[in-house]
Amino acid sequence: xxxxIQRISVAVxxxxxxxxxxxxxxxxxxxxxxxxxxxxxxFELETTLSEHDAVVTxxxxxxxxxxxxxxxxxxxxxxxxxxxxxxxxxxxILRINRAVTTCQWSPxxxxxxxxxGAKCVSICYFExxxxxxxSKHIKTKIESTITSLDWHPNNILLACGGTDNKARVxxxxxxxxxxxxxxxxxxxxxxxxxxxxxSAEWPTGGWVQAIRWSPSGNQLAWVSHDSTVHFLSCATxxxxxxxxxxxxxxxxxxxxKGEDSIIxxxxxxxxxxxxxxxxGWKFDRLLDVGKxxxxxxxxxxxxxxxxxxxxxxxxxxxxxxxxxxxNCISVIRALDANTFSTTGLDGxxxxxxxxxxxx
Numbered sequence: 007x008x009x010x011i012q013r014i015s016v017a018v019x020x021x022x023x024x025x026x027x028x029x030x031x032x033x034x035x036x037x038x039x040x041x042x043x044x045x046x047x048x049f050e051l052e053t054t055l056s057e058h059d060a061v062v063t064x065x066x067x068x069x070x071x072x073x074x075x076x077x078x079x080x081x082x083x084x085x086x087x088x089x090x091x092x093x094x095x096x097x098x099i100l101r102i103n104r105a106v107t108t109c110q111w112s113p114x115x116x117x118x119x120x121x122x123g124a125k126c127v128s129i130c131y132f133e134x135x136x137x138x139x140x141s142k143h144i145k146t147k148i149e150s151t152i153t154s155l156d157w158h159p160n161n162i163l164l165a166c167g168g169t170d171n172k173a174r175v176x177x178x179x180x181x182x183x184x185x186x187x188x189x190x191x192x193x194x195x196x197x198x199x200x201x202x203x204x205s206a207e208w209p210t211g212g213w214v215q216a217i218r219w220s221p222s223g224n225q226l227a228w229v230s231h232d233s234t235v236h237f238l239s240c241a242t243x244x245x246x247x248x249x250x251x252x253x254x255x256x257x258x259x260x261x262x263k264g265e266d267s268i269i270x271x272x273x274x275x276x277x278x279x280x281x282x283x284x285x286g287w288k289f290d291r292l293l294d295v296g297k298x299x300x301x302x303x304x305x306x307x308x309x310x311x312x313x314x315x316x317x318x319x320x321x322x323x324x325x326x327x328x329x330x331x332x333n334c335i336s337v338i339r340a341l342d343a344n345t346f347s348t349t350g351l352d353g354x355x356x357x358x359x360x361x362x363x364x365x
Contacts, residue, residue: 010047010356010357010359011330011354011355011356012042012048012049012354012355012356012357013353013354013355014032014034014040014042014049014349014353014354014355015032015034015035015040015353016034016035016353017034017035017333017350017351017352017353018032018033018034018035018336018337018349018350018351018353018354018355019033019034019035019061019062019063019336019337019351020032020033020062020063020064020065020336020337020349021033021065021337021339021347021349021355022065022066022067022074022339023067023339023341023347024067024069024072025067025068025069025070025072027044027341027342028043028044029041029042029043029044029052030042030044030049030347030355031065031067031074032349032355033061033062033063033064033065033076034353035061036061036062037056037058037059037060037061037062037078037080038054038055038056038058038062039054039055039056039058039062039065039074039076040053040054040055041053041054041055041093049355053092053093055074055076055086055093055095057084057095058076058078058080058082058084059078059080059082060078060079060080060105061078061079062076062077062078063077063078063079063105063106063107063108064076064077064106064107064108064109064110064120065077065109066109066110066111066118068111068115069115070114070115071115072087072088073085073086073087073111073115074086074087074093075109075110075111075118076109077106077107077108077109077120078105078106079105079106080105080106081100081102081103081104081105081106081122082097082098082100082106083097083098083100083106083109083120083128083130084096084097084098085098085139096138096139097139098120098130098139098140098141099138099139099140099141100120100122100128100130100141101128101141101143102122102124102126102128102143103124104122104123104124104125104151105122105123106120106121106122107121107122107123107151107152107153108120108121108152108153108154108155109121109155110155110156110157111157112157112161112178113157113159113160113161114161116131116132116161116183117129117130117131117132117178117180117183118130119155119157119164119166119178120141120155121151121152121153121154121155121166121168122151122152123151123152125145125148125149125150125151125152126143126144126145126148126152127143127144127148127152127155127164127166127176127178128141128142128143128144129141129142129143129144129164129178129180129201131180131183142180142201142202144164144176144178144201144202145202146176146202146204147174147204147207148168148170148174149168149170149172150168150169150170151168151169151170152166152167152168153167153168153169153213153214153215153216154166154167154168154214154215154216154217154228155217156217156218156219157178157219158219158223159219159221159222159223160188160189160193160223161184161188162177162178162179162184162188162189162199163175163176163177163178163193163195163199163205163223164176164177164178165217165218165219165226165228166217167210167213167214167215167216167217167228167230168213168214169213169214171209171210171211171212171213171214171230172207172208172209172210172214173207173208173210173214173217173226173228173236174204174205174206174207174208175195175205175206175207175226176202176203176204176205177199177200177201177202177203177205178201179199179200179201179203180201181201194240194241194242194243194245195240206245208236208238208247210228210230210232210234210236211230211232211234212230212231212232212234212256213230213231214228214229214230214231215228215229215230215231215256215257215258215259215272216228216229216257216258216259216260218260218261218262218268219262220262220265221262221264221265222241222265224239224240224241224265225237225238225239225240225241225265225284226238226240227260227262227268229256229257229258229259229260229270229272230256231256232256233251233252233253233254233255233256233257234249234250234251234252235249235250235252235257235260235268235270235280235287236248236249236250237249237250237282237287239284241284246284248282248284248286248287250280250287250288250289252278252289253289254273254274254278255272255273255274256272256273257270257271257272257273257274257278258271258272258273258334258335258336258337259271259272259335259336259337259338260338261338261339261340261346263340265283266281266282266283267279267280267281267282267290268280269293269338269346270338271335271338271348272334272335273334274292275294275327275329275330275331275332275333275334275335275350276292276293276294276329276331276335277292277293277294277335277338277346277348277358278290278291278292278293279291279292279293293358294329294330330354330356331348331350331352331354331356332350332352332354333350333351333352334350334351335348335349335350336349336350336351337349341357344359345357345358345359346358
């Protein structure tokens with residue numbers, strides 16, 4: 007098995023792939039977005055986008071429209087379109103007074119959501135009459151910064167989590183854009199879903215670092231900074247929540263692999279598999295082939311423990327980890343049914359093949 011590792015920069019805070027997975031956009035912890043083109047088994051820098059004035063915090067690449075969405079600590083978001091062999095930015099009117107933290111296209115790519123430190127979620131859509139992107143704010147019961155967003159497959163419900171230690175589901179129905187027939191039969195979170203409807207919330211033991219719907223939309227999962235993974239079965243109005251306490255360090259992001267497993271990654275520097283279903287979930291195994299130990303004895307945790315114990319004989323000798331990533335994994339993205347990619351604060355982009363995640 008060969009895991010592709012590409013050195014990109016000093017640190018990578020976000021990345022996104024285009025529709026055919028031949029290009030990847032990287033946010034290298036500054037105001038730039040770098041687009042790399044795959045050439046053989048390596049990547050070559052194709053172009054650099056530098057419209058933002060502060061650190062770029064989020065990026066999403068529309069698979070259907072080929073439009074690039076970026077957001078930044080400069081409180082702005084841009085929609086980039088590829089015209090005449092160059093990327094052209096269009097500023098989005100967000101009307102917020104705090105840094106933007108995350109962004110994501112809806113499944114139909116006719117609108118997108120933006121999270122920020124302004125205690126709100128901005129739902130943005132294009133007004134043809136005025137030829138610009140505008141936003142509407144969802145503020146109900148949001149008490150702090152939004153850190154993660156994810157759209158339900160129905161293009162209307164939006165899951166979000168934040169630093170107020172809560173995961174929540176809200177309605178992002180936009181009049182004259184969304185079709186009421188999409189929720190005509192009702193949803194497990196209600197049938198009347200005008201814009202901004204606050205459907206449900208769940209308290210957690212720490213900041214919500216990432217939240218994701220399963221492919222069917224019948225399950226919702228999120229990871230919190232207390233090293234807990236939460237799984238909500240929501241196929242019907244009878245919601246069932248299962249929480250799994252992980253023995254290692256907290257996760258930063260995760261992806262669904264079908265309906266019965268997720269792959270999470272974070273401060274342990276090692277992609278981690280959880281498996282189960284509505285009746286129960288459990289830690290399965292670590293996926294980095296260099297690791298065979300359990301999560302409680304992970305190398306990253308040992309390294310920090312040794313550094314904290316000044317009298318430890320090997321406290322000064324821990325310079326490398328026996329994992330592909332040498333620092334926290336910040337983002338994980340699915341490439342196809344059997345392959346995923348990770349980027350981290352070590353500046354590496356890793357592509358994990360089928361053999362690493364065979365269930």
